[in-house]
Amino acid sequence: KQEVTQIPAALSVPEGENLVLNCSFTDSAIYNLQWFRQDPGKGLTSLLLIQSSQREQTSGRLNASLDKSSGRSTLYIAASQPGDSATYLCAEEGSYIPTFGRGTSLIVHP
Amino acid sequence: DGGITQSPKYLFRKEGQNVTLSCEQNLNHDAMYWYRQDPGQGLRLIYYSQIVNDFQKGDIAEGYSVSREKKESFPLTVTSAQKNPTAFYLCASKAPGQPQHFGDGTRLSIL
Numbered sequence: 423k424q425e426v427t428q429i430p431a432a433l434s435v436p437e438g439e440n441l442v443l444n445c446s447f448t449d450s451a452i453y454n455l456q457w458f459r460q461d462p463g464k465g466l467t468s469l470l471l472i473q474s475s476q477r478e479q480t481s482g483r484l485n486a487s488l489d490k491s492s493g494r495s496t497l498y499i500a501a502s503q504p505g506d507s508a509t510y511l512c513a514e515e516g517s518y519i520p521t522f523g524r525g526t527s528l529i530v531h532p
Numbered sequence: 533d534g535g536i537t538q539s540p541k542y543l544f545r546k547e548g549q550n551v552t553l554s555c556e557q558n559l560n561h562d563a564m565y566w567y568r569q570d571p572g573q574g575l576r577l578i579y580y581s582q583i584v585n586d587f588q589k590g591d592i593a594e595g596y597s598v599s600r601e602k603k604e605s606f607p608l609t610v611t612s613a614q615k616n617p618t619a620f621y622l623c624a625s626k627a628p629g630q631p632q633h634f635g636d637g638t639r640l641s642i643l
Binding site: 454456458463464465466467468471473511513519520522523524525 | 536538565572573574575577580590620622624629630631632633634635636637639
């Protein structure tokens with residue numbers, strides 16, 4: 423069964439830093455890899471989706487990469503801002519059912 | 533605007549009572565999902581449905597039931613058999629090759 427692990431579990435950084443959040447998965451036969459953001463008490467908002475044939479996706483200050491051979495994806499956040507404070511979750515979709523990591527809780531302080 | 537609507541936002545259950553959480557989507561997605569989120573546990577799949585009139589158990593289906601009579605609707609019933617129902621419940625829908633869309637969740641507590 424696919425397992426998804428996210429490291430670190432929590433991160434606190436000063437504003438302006440560039441960040442890397444890590445996601446690893448045990449089965450490289452994935453269909454796609456998604457990154458989500460969750461604000462406290464809210465649902466998940468999709469940030470980026472990487473198809474299995476792609477290596478990366480970019481949206482604004484966010485860049486996500488996918489390396490299927492090593493079973494890893496990274497989410498890069500450039501020039502972090504306090505508004506980036508949230509929990510970030512990755513999910514792989516190997517069949518029809520996404521499997522989620524437990525998330526990285528990010529705090530960006532002014 | 534297209535999206536997913538979950539209601540109510542907060543729900544309280546008494547001992548021995550069944551409660552139903554509503555999930556409606558107007559995205560024309562075939563697939564719908566119910567997740568339970570507990571602190572430190574991440575999202576755990578309760579039930580999913582890939583098409584109308586069909587649904588499958590997820591990892592933690594015991595004590596829950598669902599129906600999928602319409603494409604737009606996927607209600608979740610938390611039965612009295614679920615002994616630890618206090619959690620945040622999230623509904624999602626999805627089209628093939630596209631990201632999942634989530635509702636804003638329902639927080640269920642025990643009275």
